[in-house]
Amino acid sequence: MSILKTSDARAVHKEVSEIIRRYIITKKARENFSLNLLGDAKDILAMHEKILKYSRIDNAVIDKIRENLNSFELKKAGDFFVNRTVIVPDDEAYERYIWIKKYCDLMVSNNNNEGFDEKQHLIIANSDTPVEEILPEFFIINFAANKETIKKIYDIYSLLWDCNIETNTNVDTEKLKEISDIIAYINKKCEINTEEISRKKALIKNFKYIIEQHKEKINSEILKDVEKRGMKIDVKELLMKNLQSISQIPEVSQIINASVENHIAEIVNDFNISKAKIVSVFEKDYPVQTDENEINKFLDETNREILETEYEYKVKAAKKLIKFEFIECLCENIYSLDEILGIVKFMKDNNAVMPKISNTLLFKGAKNLLISNSVDVSYSLGGDLERRKIAMLTGANSGGKTTLLKTILHIQILAQSGIPVCAEYCEFPVVNEIYFLSKHTGTLSAGAFESTLKAIAKILISGNKKIVLMDELEAITEPGAAAKMISAIFEILTENDNFAVIVTHLSDEILKYVSKDVRVDGIEATGLDENLNLIVDRQPKFNKIGKSTPELIVERLYRLNAADDKRTEKAEGEIYKRIFEKMKKQV
Numbered sequence: 001m002s003i004l005k006t007s008d009a010r011a012v013h014k015e016v017s018e019i020i021r022r023y024i025i026t027k028k029a030r031e032n033f034s035l036n037l038l039g040d041a042k043d044i045l046a047m048h049e050k051i052l053k054y055s056r057i058d059n060a061v062i063d064k065i066r067e068n069l070n071s072f073e074l075k076k077a078g079d080f081f082v083n084r085t086v087i088v089p090d091d092e093a094y095e096r097y098i099w100i101k102k103y104c105d106l107m108v109s110n111n112n113n114e115g116f117d118e119k120q121h122l123i124i125a126n127s128d129t130p131v132e133e134i135l136p137e138f139f140i141i142n143f144a145a146n147k148e149t150i151k152k153i154y155d156i157y158s159l160l161w162d163c164n165i166e167t168n169t170n171v172d173t174e175k176l177k178e179i180s181d182i183i184a185y186i187n188k189k190c191e192i193n194t195e196e197i198s199r200k201k202a203l204i205k206n207f208k209y210i211i212e213q214h215k216e217k218i219n220s221e222i223l224k225d226v227e228k229r230g231m232k233i234d235v236k237e238l239l240m241k242n243l244q245s246i247s248q249i250p251e252v253s254q255i256i257n258a259s260v261e262n263h264i265a266e267i268v269n270d271f272n273i274s275k276a277k278i279v280s281v282f283e284k285d286y287p288v289q290t291d292e293n294e295i296n297k298f299l300d301e302t303n304r305e306i307l308e309t310e311y312e313y314k315v316k317a318a319k320k321l322i323k324f325e326f327i328e329c330l331c332e333n334i335y336s337l338d339e340i341l342g343i344v345k346f347m348k349d350n351n352a353v354m355p356k357i358s359n360t361l362l363f364k365g366a367k368n369l370l371i372s373n374s375v376d377v378s379y380s381l382g383g384d385l386e387r388r389k390i391a392m393l394t395g396a397n398s399g400g401k402t403t404l405l406k407t408i409l410h411i412q413i414l415a416q417s418g419i420p421v422c423a424e425y426c427e428f429p430v431v432n433e434i435y436f437l438s439k440h441t442g443t444l445s446a447g448a449f450e451s452t453l454k455a456i457a458k459i460l461i462s463g464n465k466k467i468v469l470m471d472e473l474e475a476i477t478e479p480g481a482a483a484k485m486i487s488a489i490f491e492i493l494t495e496n497d498n499f500a501v502i503v504t505h506l507s508d509e510i511l512k513y514v515s516k517d518v519r520v521d522g523i524e525a526t527g528l529d530e531n532l533n534l535i536v537d538r539q540p541k542f543n544k545i546g547k548s549t550p551e552l553i554v555e556r557l558y559r560l561n562a563a564d565d566k567r568t569e570k571a572e573g574e575i576y577k578r579i580f581e582k583m584k585k586q587v
Helices: 007-021 027-032 041-055 059-069 091-096 098-102 137-145 147-162 173-183 195-229 235-240 250-271 292-320 325-349 401-416 446-461 479-493 550-563 570-586
Strands: 084-088 105-108 121-124 361-366 377-381 390-395 425-428 433-437 466-471 499-503 518-528 534-542
Touching: 007 325, 007 401, 007 433, 027 325, 041 325, 059 147, 059 325, 084 091, 091 098, 091 105, 098 105, 121 292, 137 147, 137 173, 137 292, 147 173, 147 325, 173 292, 195 250, 195 292, 361 401, 377 401, 377 499, 377 534, 390 401, 390 479, 401 425, 401 433, 401 466, 401 499, 401 534, 433 446, 446 479, 479 499
Parallel strands: 084 105, 084 121, 390 499, 390 518, 433 466, 466 499
Antiparallel strands: 361 377, 361 425, 518 534
């Protein structure tokens, strides 16, 4: 059950959570983050230990880890289809493997396997052939889609291991490295890009152009060699010898053969392929032509080699790669790490301190998280300094009473979530319930007044250890009744081990009815500065009523109006003057 018992308390919790959330980098961790108030001191101390452990990491290392968290996400693999036909022996096997038709072709053997595309990779499967040998892509596609993420996981854990930070015992460093090495050559389409396969793919793509270029060079070399030797080709001689081509002339044939052989050797050497596979791609005639059938034969054979090599690599990879759930688990660990490092970053940026668990609510030099350049304040309920745990907070309008209530709530929310607080020092109680009732604006209807009373009754009935923060309850009814109601609330709160602060402007009336177990704290304004802003000592004084000093607000309006040379309503200034003079006489 939630420790935060009112919508106002939960609204403040949301604001504080948002502040921490800004320090979290990954989208998933940031969206899922919310401060989790803990009801057990052991859990809070465990959170302290975890935060302190990571806070000891050198800032430069933390920055490197957080750099790896940029764009970190677990991606969903897209659909894929491989150029493969799986041939199964019978209909029973076909039904067993029918689900793979989404990813490749599946057919029942027809004995002679006629009708299959020779350009496809064929797999002859039995009824018990493991799926990783039929469709290894099914097991590696998620790894391939998350290649960068897995590399980041390895880098992050490597940084942690270098800092001697203990991590999940299930993390196998060697296995992570092996996974990274395996998938380094697999792209998002599950294609293999090892050096050998990439070379062969490039060769297939450019082979016809390469052969064509060599053909042109061969013919050019033949002409140059013939001219160099001073050979003259006599047409009459060709006819007399019944020769169909000059290539049949022994000397010319020798030149053609030598040039073709040289270029075949060059191709073999440049692309590391077998001479036997391309020995016939050139027709040894003049002019030398290419044999398209031989070229296509080479391309088909090479393509099959690529498919087979890729398949073998994928099968080995599928057998070595563990279940993807392992990576999913590591990603969740990384998201948790992101949260912790975000909290550490928050702690260091704000000079936050780890609070101490006690039966005292005490903080020194605390900042309000939602106010920039807020004034540091100190406060306490219970403990050696001031045993009383129930306080009436009084004082100047706009003096910071509501801000102090919210600062108390910020401190308690952070502290009971096991997170450092923005203060110089802090002690806090572990409570079961936290209540915050903010100040009502406007006029409440009878129904709203009744619902507010019911909410207050539930607070007072609860016997659990709690913190109660209420802001100007007198706004819900007329002052005389409000004073008596608030005094009754104070009386009931003092009967149990509660912490409470209630803001009110009715201190004089309430003190007639409450016991000495209720402490009165005051925040006072002492005047106006040169800019006509209230001069307020926002540090509350214990055991002193803080005057609301509304006359200062009236004086401010009066003096602002008097200083306005362009004012159009002189009558308005006269009203402020008369009210101010009346208030001064009463003071």
